[in-house]
Structures are given as C-alpha cells and as structure tokens.
Amino acid sequence: MRDFDYVRATGSDHAIEALAARPGARPVAGGTDLLTLLKDGIEAPEALVDITGTGLGAVEHGPDGLTLGALATLSRVAADPAVRASHPLLVQAVESAASPQLRNMATIGGNLLQRTRCPYFRAETALPCNRRTPGSGCSAVDGEHRAAAIFGWTGHCVATHPSDPAVALSAADARVRVRSAGGERTLALDELLRLPGDTPDRETALDHAELITAVEVPALPAGSRSCYLKVRERASYEFALVSCAVVLGVDGRKRISQARIALGGVAARPWRLVEAERALVGVELTAVPVRAAVERSFAAAEALPGNAFKVEVGIRTAVRAVLTAGGAR
C-alpha cells in the first residue's frame, strides 16, 4: 500500500474542490471496498478525499418517493421505517448484502460504485485483466468464469457488478443525483454503470471530481408488489450468484398488469429484463406462462462453458421472484 494524502471534506463543495485540485484523488466513503483495493495494490490513488463529513447521509421521504443521501449507510437505509414501509424490496436487498458490521460502514453511494469481485481483478498480484490493467487481456474468458456475466459482456471483460442494492434500485427505476463543479445532473443506473465494451476499465459515467450526492427512488406504483430474491451457495455473507428484483402490478383476475424486473450477478450492471417485462403484461401468475415470458429476455444471453448453467439459474430466479412478488408462492 502506497502513501497517500488524506483530506477530510467538510461539505460537498469542499470535496469537489479537493478532488478537482488533485487528478489522482479519489473520494472515500465507508472505505469498505476502496481500502481493500488499496491494500491489495489494485488501486493506488495519490490522495483520498474523505466525504463522510459532507452531511450527505439523510434519508428523506416524500409523496414522490425516497431520497437516499449518498452517505446513508446500508444499515441506516434498511432501518428507516419509511423505507421499510414503501420499498421492502430495497430493504431485502440491503439486508442480504455483506454483514451487519460492513453495513454499518458501507454507504449506498459507495455500494453502487463498488468494483467487481472477478477473482482475476481481485487477485493479490496483477494478472491479465483489462479492468485492472487496460490492454492486459481477460483471464476469465479462458479461465475460471463460473460467476461471470451472461449479458452485455465482451471478450475484453466478462465481469459482473456485485451490488445487491443496485438491483433493487434498478427495478425501482431509481435515479442517481450527481454533482460536480459544473453543476448537477441525474442519471439512471443504466447510465451510471457502463458495460465493458472495449474499455472495461471505464466503469462509470462519472467524471473525475463528480460526486454522487443522492439516490432518488420513486414511489412504487400504487398497489404494486415487490420482491428481492438472492441465490448464493453460502447462506449469508456472500455475493449473489444470481439475484432478482421485481416490482409487479397484479389485476383483480390475478393477471400481471405491469412488471419491472432486474437481475443481478449476470452483467456489469443490474440487467433489466425488458422483453420479459413487456411479455408479462396480461400473463396469468403461474409458473408456465411466466417462464415463457421470462425466457424472451434470455434469447440474448450468452454464456461461456463454465457459466452456461447461469442462464437456467437466471430464468428460474426471475420466475420464482415474479411468482413470489405476485403472492403465488
């Protein structure tokens, strides 16, 4: 681990200024991901700008939805009575992430920007990995890739995004508010998190010295039902092999009137099953027709030999999540 400068920002303007003044600086929030990356030499910023003192940790609730301050910890988000009442799928996702100790430190903003768990990226020494060392190649494509992506990957990178909360936020159509010296803008998660293309090292749409200030989570449609389902080998304290967040409208005849489905663990960002969402409208809440609709989105799935099973697991996870959200399980 290299020496670095440390700046404690007193507000978001100060943080943005401090970042802008140092091209090699990075913001640090809970540090639960960044410090590990520093210790393993995967990242070596010249300076850390500590943003935990910027006052961006509030959780607000209004008629249009929630505003989660970027620095709200995962524990804080999950404990908030308003969040529990309005967005149970988010609470389920947050509470399935990491461990209680980590959730006490980890922030919602940092969670969205955590980096992949691909073992080659995370290795104790630099192995060929285009995300870690641009141009060095991808070890996973021809190597160990059991947990790799089945959507949106390229030969340059097959890594997945590890966040649970991001998957729930994606299904909730959340937007991320970001701020830089140039002003404020909001981004959908699909805009914030980039697919690898041929520059997998460029993971987000954020500019240097641009901060996430909040996550805006619209109220779920009235009467909708939701669910977050996480599939993993270890019963706790493990990232998802595949996960699924569902927001569902169900009409009086037990037919689906509206569906939003996001899958986790299958791509470099939460993956919305757009075709399935369309195909599910009007479908009866039973396994066979739901599966037929879900499969529409998997026509585009592409697997490697070692993760081919994830296509079937992805389909089954989505079907189960839809049926569970709809109350048919």
Add this chain to the structure above:
Amino acid sequence: MTGARPRVDGPAKVTGAARYAAEWRAADLRHAALVTSPVPAATITAVDTSAAERVPGVVAVFTHHNAPRLRPPVGAPYGGRLPLQDNRVHYEGEPVAVVVAERLEQAREAVGLVRLDYAPLSAETDFRAVADTAVPTPPARWGPADTTVGDLAAGIAEADVVLRAEYSTAARHHSPIETSATQAEWRDGVLTLRDATQGVFNVHAVVSSALDLPADRVRVLAEYTGGGFGSKGYVWPHQVIAAMLARELGGALRLVLTRAQSFTSHGYQPPTRQRLVLAATAEGRFTAIRHDSLSPTSTYGEYVEMTANGSRVAYACPAITTTHRVAPVATVLPTPMRAPHEGPGMFALEVAVDEVACELGIDPLELRLRNHAEVDPTSGKPFSTKGLLACYAEGARRFGWADRPRATGSLREGDQLIGWGMATAVMATMRFPAAARARLHADGRVVVEAGCQEIGTGTYTIMPQLAAEVLGCPPEQVVLRLGDTALPRTGMTAGSSTTLSVGSAVTAAAEALAARLALLATGDPTAAVRLDGIELTVKNGAVEVFRLDELFARLGVDSVAAGGSWEPRENQRSMHTFGAVFAEVAVDVDLPVPRVRRLVAVYSAGRIVNPLTARGQMTGGLVWGIGQALLEKSTTDHRLGRFVDKNLAGYRLPVNADVPDLDVAFVEEYDPHASGIGARGIGELGSVGVAPAIANAVHHATGKRVRSLPIALEDLL
C-alpha cells in the same frame, strides 16, 4: 475432576490477553516480507533489488544470490524446498526473495519493487493430466500404498450387484484465523522462535539442522496457536527464512504470511480422484471392495492422501484391494488437512455404500449393519474397542431414522425437497511418544509441563484435569505450561493424538509425583495420596494429613517434582475411532442450493475426558464437513498455474447461517489398549462422514447422485 470443564483459556482468548506468535514485542523488531514467484516453474534469470533497497527503512533484500546457505533439514517433516538457495522455481507462490525493513509497510512497499526475470519452464498443475503417476512410499504409520486381502475377482463374480463409480473431492485450504507467523530472535548465539505451529519440536529439528546449529542453541515457543487444521504441522520455508535471517541480521525479526500467501505456503488438501468397486450379494453382504485413489504431490517432494485407508477397515468383506498413486504437479506440497485420508476417502466409500443400498432396496443403515466388521478385515486384528453398533443405534434413535421413507423425493415441504442420509465415520488412531513433568509447590500449586501445543482444542483445560484426577485435587489447582522445546518432549498436535498421547504422559507424571509425595511423607511410595489446597492426605493403613508448607520445610525443599512418559506400543490391536452421522437437507426444487437442516452424530472414541471440549471438537468437525460437502473448493487456473482465489471471499467457509442444529453424542467407552487413559483421538473424526451423509441426503431429496465435492447448484439443476 475429569468431566465437563469450560475452557480455562477462553477469557484470555476473547479479551486478547492470549499472545500469539506475531504479538510479541521486541525493541529491535524488524519485519520481513516475502516476494513469491508468480509462475509455477521457471529459472530466475536476473535479479535487481536496487529499487527495493532504496525504500526508506529497508534493511536488506535477500535472494538466492546473497541468502545464507542452508543444509538439508532432518528430523521432522519439511514441506518446502530450501528457500533462496538456487535460481529454480517449483511452484507459484514459492518464496524467491525476502525484504527486511524497520516497518511492515516499508517491507511490503519494497516487495513490489524487487525485479526478478523468469524464464518459464513447462509446468503441469492438473493432476489428472499427469501421465507418469508414481507409487508413493507413505510414512509407516499410515500403512502401505497398496493392500490386498482375499480374491477380488471371485468376490465380484459371486456378487449380485457390482457398483463401479468414480468420485472426486476438491482441493481445499486449511484457512485458520491466524495466518502463519514466526518471530525469530538471535541473541548471544541463541535462536529463539515464537511460532504459529502445531509442533514446536518439529520446528526445532528443521531449523537447527537447516541452520546447522547445536540443538541447545535453538528454542521454539508457541504459547497459543490460532488454529492449524494441519497447515502448521509440517515445517515450511517461511519458518526457515525467519530463523535464517534473524541469525544473519541479529536481533528480532517478524515474518507474518499474508492471507494470499497462506494459500501457497503450507500445503493444501490435495484434490482426489477415487475409483470404487463395491460388490454385494442380493442379501446385502459385501463380497469385494476395491478402492483406487489418485492425488497430486509436488514435483520436489512427496505427500500422499491415503484416501483408501478407510476402505481397508470399514466393513467385513472377504476381498479388499486398495491402491494409492500420486501425480507430481507444479504446486507447493499437499499436506494433511482435517481430516486427512479418511476425510476425502470415506466420502467415496460411504456414497458407494448408499448407492448399493439403493440398488438392492435395502435401508442404508441396515446394509451397514449387515456388513459390520467385528475384526479389522485387512489386518485380521481385533479392534482395541469399537462401539460403532451403539453409535448406529443411538444416532438412528436421536434422528428418527426409522421413519425414513425409502423412495427419493418423497419428503417435501412447499418448494423444498427434504432428504435424509447417513454415513459411517472411521478414522485411524495416531499416537506419538510423549513426556511430561509435574511439580507441586508448597502453596499447593501443581505445575504440569509438557512441550505440546494449544491450537484451539482445549489442551490447557484437560491436561490439568487429568493430573488433578490422579492427585485428587480440583483442576483449578493445576496449571499447564506448554509450547516450549525446553519442556519435556511430545509429538505434534496433529492426527488427533494430543489428548491420548500427552494425556497419558501427564497422567504418568502425576502418578510419579503422587508416589514421590507418598514416599517423602510416609516412606511408602504405594500409599494413596490426595491433595486439597495445601493439605496432603496420605492413606497408608492409617490416614495422615500433612500441611505442604510444613512437610516441605521439614524436608528442606521448595517443591517436589516427578516426570512421566508414555510411548505407544505394538499390541496386536487395530486402533480406530468410529461414528455414525445422520443428515437432513433441504433442496429447493427450482433453485437447488442444498442446505443442511440438522446433523446428528454419535461417536465411539474411547474415554471422553471432558465432554465440553470434546463436543466443541465434534461440532467444529461437523461444520468443517459441511464446508467440505457444500462450499470449500480451491480452483486452479491451469494456464496461469495458480489457485484462482487466494482470499476468504473466494474460498468459501461456512458461516453461522450455514450451520444448523448439531446433535453430538458419545458412547460410553474405555479403551485399555490405545493409551494410558482409556482415550483414543477425536479431533479429526468429527469431520469424517459428514460429506457423504449430506451427499446421500441430497440424493434422497432429489434423486440426483453427486459424486464430486463440493456439491454445486449446477450439479442439481
């Protein structure tokens, strides 16, 4: 005295007062950090340490160019190559340079600046791809590589059912909480090591011989060892490096392995490929067992996983053939890991037995009862003691096995398929010579000394219990000093041998002390003595009570001491521990991640000295077995020649949520043959038989037979 006694070292461990190898202070302490090879086989063609040497605080950088010369170590198992002696690399992770600095951060920083050029050599890391396998020469106490009794062909010919199947288990890493660490001090020509080890005398033998130091100039200490599970049993290069550099530089030096280095620095449980032939008559009598095992060894040394050993003794069968072969690969040497040999081996045999039971339509427990071995079927010797039938009966009763429906997939709760499975556990009893000393002070304190180790198993708790039992005093009156080569010699804490071996020596020492006290007090060494505080009661016809302070003053001594020892003797008995493990699993119909819902395990393991620490060992073993069955696997990338995940995020160990209700019991037993105290070994037994019981339960739930560990979701889709 013996009986349930909570761990005496629990508070020290929980509060952090217990000091581990890397926690000792020294004013002149320096830190060493390893540079390890990124390739599995190579010649080092160039070395440039100049940038590393310029890092502030760096004291020295050692490579094969400037490292002190070493001699081949003797006297204890050594798992590595001699470090920094030549320009050859034999495995990824092999130490190739060492930085010593004033601060750990400086050493780590400099590690990244050591430049080594490698000319890679071809390297095979996939043991299944090795064409030239070899017949190993295992240590005598593990038995021969191959055995044959009876006529296998005839047994197969006479059978109604013949199962032929291949089983495999994954490479696993021990992953104790405490990564290995050595703190070495060279002062006035004496080398003192504080080491995270399961065997101080092993470290002493290897270090003194490699450094060519007289035995009395090396002392190895280990007051506490933070788990080992086999990884700290053999001696490995990092220990030699710390010793060698402390002597070279003088003063104190600390070397702590990183978690990533712990995946390549002290062995691993080798993956295995096991082929089973199990033949049985329609009535369910086994007529032939053949168990052929292949596992990797390194290219520079030999380790063989004796997976077929369990098949040599588990069941009465007229024809049993077992073979072991090893395939050299470019990795660090594999090594024993809880539970070695029978751990991976009984998975294959016990799943095979379940398969034959299904084929024959016989209840799996009933099939095992029909083939119960009254004597060791390979050696023909009687067992020292064997309570396996009682284990089956008690385990079945506790579990409710009698209610098990025969058909697979017949127990269901909503989306969950429920399955019940069971397996037999068998484990060879390892025994080592041991010596101990007991000293009674005038204030009533009894200090027992034995150079053994506390690796988390309860040694500090039960040795005083054994001494107190002899002396008739409360165990609180006795303390144990251990982990020091200046103390009486014992074996390593491995092979579940400590309680029976060291415990026998401690008992002998306490008996010798009692005799000496009787002699001093009354002139008759056979008089019965009982100690309570500072009162010594001696019964020699009449009952006399002495105050220790008065007695010792009269004798002109401060204390009275006596030594004792114990040695395993050949006694024409087959010595094994046994158990019956019952598992209930739930497997989701659509998302089939198996979850263990309960385990019942009953053991026959000789006398149980302390049911609390014994239970701790067995529940730990069961958790270990859950990991083996469902989670633990070190994947190798054969192109890069390395383990892929060298961290505890990628290498999955069970967490609390994976561990259900565990019901552990022992059958009442006293083994007069295995040790001086009626005990056999238990520590590793708990992790035998768990994986097959779970695999058999998964089959009962789903109808899917999985023959490789760990059982993965994709196996059950």
